Amino acid sequence: MKRQGKGRHNFSGLRPRRKLRFETLESRELFYAPPMPSIDLPPPPSLSPPVLEKLNRPHHDLNLLPQGSPFNSTRYTPNPIGLFPNGSTQVISPEISPRVVELLEQNEAGPVKSTIHRTGVGLGAPIDTLAGMDPKIRELTTMKENWGEAYGEVTRCLQRIEIAPENLGSNVNTDTIYEWLEDFRLFNKNNIATTEVYKPGPLDFPLPEEESYAVFTVHTLDISDRDDPYWKMLNTLQLIINDKDIVVKLYGNPEHHQLAAVTLENHMLVGVRVWRTYETHAGWLRIETEAHEQRNGFINNLAAEMAARSVMEEVWRRYLINLGNAATGGTGRYAKRPAQWFHYPKGQENPWRNPKSIPTPIPIPPSFDFRSPQTTP
Amino acid sequence: MFLTFASGLLAGVLSGILFAFAFTWDAIGEFESGSVLLTAMTWIVPTIYGSVFAVGYAFLATSGVTIIFPLVSWITRQPTVAHALTTCFVLSAVFYLWQSPTTPHATMIEFGSYKGCCFLSAGLVTQTSFWNSGKS
Numbered sequence: 001m002k003r004q005g006k007g008r009h010n011f012s013g014l015r016p017r018r019k020l021r022f023e024t025l026e027s028r029e030l031f032y033a034p035p036m037p038s039i040d041l042p043p044p045p046s047l048s049p050p051v052l053e054k055l056n057r058p059h060h061d062l063n064l065l066p067q068g069s070p071f072n073s074t075r076y077t078p079n080p081i082g083l084f085p086n087g088s089t090q091v092i093s094p095e096i097s098p099r100v101v102e103l104l105e106q107n108e109a110g111p112v113k114s115t116i117h118r119t120g121v122g123l124g125a126p127i128d129t130l131a132g133m134d135p136k137i138r139e140l141t142t143m144k145e146n147w148g149e150a151y152g153e154v155t156r157c158l159q160r161i162e163i164a165p166e167n168l169g170s171n172v173n174t175d176t177i178y179e180w181l182e183d184f185r186l187f188n189k190n191n192i193a194t195t196e197v198y199k200p201g202p203l204d205f206p207l208p209e210e211e212s213y214a215v216f217t218v219h220t221l222d223i224s225d226r227d228d229p230y231w232k233m234l235n236t237l238q239l240i241i242n243d244k245d246i247v248v249k250l251y252g253n254p255e256h257h258q259l260a261a262v263t264l265e266n267h268m269l270v271g272v273r274v275w276r277t278y279e280t281h282a283g284w285l286r287i288e289t290e291a292h293e294q295r296n297g298f299i300n301n302l303a304a305e306m307a308a309r310s311v312m313e314e315v316w317r318r319y320l321i322n323l324g325n326a327a328t329g330g331t332g333r334y335a336k337r338p339a340q341w342f343h344y345p346k347g348q349e350n351p352w353r354n355p356k357s358i359p360t361p362i363p364i365p366p367s368f369d370f371r372s373p374q375t376t377p
Numbered sequence: 378m379f380l381t382f383a384s385g386l387l388a389g390v391l392s393g394i395l396f397a398f399a400f401t402w403d404a405i406g407e408f409e410s411g412s413v414l415l416t417a418m419t420w421i422v423p424t425i426y427g428s429v430f431a432v433g434y435a436f437l438a439t440s441g442v443t444i445i446f447p448l449v450s451w452i453t454r455q456p457t458v459a460h461a462l463t464t465c466f467v468l469s470a471v472f473y474l475w476q477s478p479t480t481p482h483a484t485m486i487e488f489g490s491y492k493g494c495c496f497l498s499a500g501l502v503t504q505t506s507f508w509n510s511g512k513s
Contacts, residue, residue, distance in 0.1 A: 064416055237425055241418070299418050302404055306397065306426040306485040341482035 066296040067149045068265030070243045071215060075135040078119045080127045080203060082111030092116065094134065094201030101202045116203055133205040137198050140213040143247055143264040147353065150270040150294035152301040154344040154351075159316050160288030161324045162335045168285060169329030177277040177287060177327060178257040184214060186322040192231040193218045193315050197250070210252035214261065217245050234311050241299050242268045256360035260352075268300045268308070269293045272352040278361050287323050288361075289316050292352045313339050381506035382439055389435020389499025390428045396494050397427025400485050430486040431495040434474070438499035441466065446507050456511050460504065467500035 079091045085108060092111060104110030117124040118132045125132035180186050188194045199212035218235040219228070246268065248261035258276040263269050271293030280286055295301035300308075317339070324334040352358050401423040405413055413419055445466050450459040475493040485491055 064413065064418055233429065237429065240421070240425065298413065299422055302401060302419075303422055303426065304484075305404065306400065306423065307430070308484070309482070310484050310487065339482070 063149060063151065063297045064299050065241055066266050066268060066300055068146050068267070068296070069143065070266050071140070071143065071245050071247045071264075072243075073136050073139050075139065077134055077136055078124075080116050080118050080132075080201075081124070082113075082116035082203075084111050085109060092201075092203060094204055096201055096203070098202040111203070113203075127204050129205065134198070134200060137200055137204075137207070137213065140198055140215075140247060140249075141207070143213075143249075145249070145262050146265055146267060146270050146296060147350075149296045150350070151297055152295050152304075153346045154271070154292055154294055154348055156290070156292050156342040156344065157313070158288065158290045158340045158342075159313065159320060160286055160337045161320045162280070162337065163285045163287075163324065163327055164333070164335075165283045165285070167328050167331065167333040169327060172327050172329075174257045174277045174279060174285065177285070177323065178254060178259070180323060180326065181257075181259050181275045181277065181287075182252055182254075186326055187319050189322050190227075191219075191315060191318045191322070192228050192235060192311070210254070212250045212252070214248050214250055215245050216248070220244065231311060231314060234307055238268065238303060238308055238311075241297075241303065242266070248273075251355045253360070258358070258360055260355040260358055262355050263293070263296075266296065268296050268304075269312075270296050271350055272355050272358065274352075274358055276361055285327070286361075287320060287327070289320065292350050294350065378443075381503055381510065382443060384506050385439035385442065385499045385503030386432070386435045388502035389438060389495045390431045392498035393431025393435070393491070393495045394424050394427040396431075396491050397423035397485065400427075426486065430491075434492050434495035435499035438467065438470070438496040439503045441470065442500050442503040442507070446504065460508060463504055463507075464501075467497065467504065470500070471497045 079093060081089060081091055083089050090111070101110060113128075114126070116128075117126050118134075120131070120135075127133065130138065183197050183199075184195045193216050195214050195216045197212055197214045200206055218238075219232050220236040220239065221229070221232045222236075223232065243266055246266070247264045248267065249264055251260045251262070253259070256276070257278060258274055260272055260274045262272050269291075271291060273289060273291035273293070275287075275289045277285065277287045295304050320336070324336070325332055328334055398420070401419065405419070442463055446459055446463045449462050450456055453459055453462075471493045474496055475489045477489045477492065479487060479489050
């Protein structure tokens with residue numbers, strides 16, 4: 001009897017419940033179903049004009065606190081493993097350069113594609129399946145854009161720097177700067193936040209073309225260094241309502257050197273920011289960031305008006321400084337333009353709701369013949 | 378002395394909080410529903426932002442009055458003159474803060490009026506404490 005009881009206990013122990021949190025039907029549809037174009041349905045004919053007016057009014061049944069799921073992924077991301085033509089099994093870094101992969105394939109020295117897999121449950125899963133995908137990217141793909149939580153009027157913010165052609169570093173042009181923008185490699189230095197870009201490697205399960213994710217983490221007072229106490233305090237104060245990690249989805253446009261980011265889930269803002277670089281008619285190289293955003297909930301709107309808006313401006317000011325310094329080879333000879341803020345009338349929708357149709361810059365020819373002054377920070 | 382200093386500091390912080398409440402009240406005005414007033418978060422956020430950034434101005438004002446008033450009293454030997462001069466110092470500093478350039482997109486804590494409000498109340502309360510202690 002005792003043995004039977006023990007056997008039953010062992011049997012139940014062999015079948016633990018698996019948590020298949022992200023392998024939902026929704027996640028599968030995301031990858032295996034064709035992309036769904038957004039459809040603006042006309043209002044049903046039964047609705048009378050006063051009802052329609054009420055529906056179209058901006059939020060009055062307000063959300064006080066920010067809505068949306070947080071991104072707190074602590075999942076371990078194993079590197080893919082593959083069998084190579086020489087018979088060896090090797091770990092492949094997901095950050096391997098696409099050019100290296102191309103050369104390996106040309107020389108028939110690359111891994112056998114059907115054998116590349118990620119370890120995980122059991123023996124693992126091929127990386128071209130959902131189960132074999134980078135778990136963090138898989139989690140990010142389930143996060144939704146937070147347009148429904150928008151509160152307050154749309155605010156447009158424009159910040160830019162301009163570099164004279166003679167001050168540009170050697171081999172620096174719009175293509176080079178766009179590469180820097182794409183992976184935020186110059187964002188973290190001396191900034192009051194850090195970012196990490198999540199993009200599948202060349203051998204990984206691909207996301208739709210030119211799409212990736214970025215997770216921004218604000219610096220708070222618990223970080224031991226003594227730099228920027230004022231900004232860190234502002235960042236710490238906003239933790240009473242927001243998360244430390246906030247996520248955006250990136251849409252690249254290499255042809256026009258423009259990168260757009262849409263806010264996801266519980267981001268404190270709701271909207272789109274773009275970073276772009278282009279040449280003006282005078283031959284100057286311009287690097288700019290422009291946002292059209294609202295706030296996620298009433299409290300965030302209030303906090304933005306009270307103090308938090310300046311933090312956002314400071315983050316992008318520092319990023320532009322880093323880009324300017326790198327583009328001028330460290331000389332810092334570039335012109336900084338003051339931030340410009342514009343407020344749209346209440347009730348107006350965000351004009352950049354579709355991040356794939358954001359207008360690209362059209363440099364306006366200067367109406368005067370003077371060159372802009374240079375400033376050295 | 379400690380009580381004088383603490384009362385000035387507290388007055389500055391309280392005025393910062395009241396300023397933030399007024400700012401919030403103005404923001405709430407656009408809602409049809411009054412339920413927002415009953416939510417704790419609606420008052421916690423302005424209390425925090427209003428108080429934290431008021432501490433600096435309140436400390437400046439309290440320290441300024443605590444240094445200037447005894448110094449002028451010692452030089453002039455006339456408390457009334459010392460009070461008059463200290464008031465001039467407080468009002469000049471408030472005017473400077475009030476007039477400090479504020480960008481059109483400034484946040485509440487960057488408003489000249491917010492800075493001036495915190496400084497004024499802290500400065501005047503500290504001075505009043507000195508006045509009362511001088512009388513007694």
